[in-house]
Amino acid sequence: ELKVEQNPLFLSMQEGKNYTIYCNYSTTSDRLYWYRQDPGKSLESLFVLLSNGAVKQEGRLMASLDTKARLSTLHITAAVHDLSATYFCAVDMSRTSYDKVIFGPGTSLSVIP
């Protein structure tokens, strides 16, 4: 059974600081997504990582994927309050016999002044 873990689950960080959120998964996949969710809202797609070694950056966020280690990271640079949200990684199994995407538990990020 596929398991997707995120670390940490809760993160409180000061503005201006850097931090990394980790996403580990238990089976082979070369597609992974990062999403942001604000309270009461649906998901906003942040990054689509489609191959080993993929690295994407948007603003203060950078995501990477290491399929051999089954690890993805979401790095936050110089955090600002607007980044406060819950971040989910999701592993895409569509290239296996299971056409589904499994979500991690989410990381609740709070950026404080």
Next chain:
Amino acid sequence: GAVVSQHPSRVICKSGTSVKIECRSLDFQATTMFWYRQFPKQSLMLMATSNEGSKATYEQGVEKDKFLINHASLTLSTLTVTSAHPEDSSFYICSARGLAVSFADTQYFGPGTRLTVL
């Protein structure tokens, strides 16, 4: 970009009634649509996967007779919660994967439907 809509965005119903939620891909054809449920402060849990014209595949523990899914066309899937009870109150989110290569690499999420059963 690809847009997925859901209707209604919010619904309140009495216990024992049925509620239908629509999910539409507005500017692309979706081979596969997915239905998720999210309880407060929890992650998204996949309920079922549906392909146009075929029966939905339900995840373990999801009652197919309670959560009826119909994927009538390449742009529309519906989820009907039958005989709803308070424990069915949740945030239901659909997503769609496109038919064309340009829309097939990821899922596009709808805005969600908040169901409250009294």
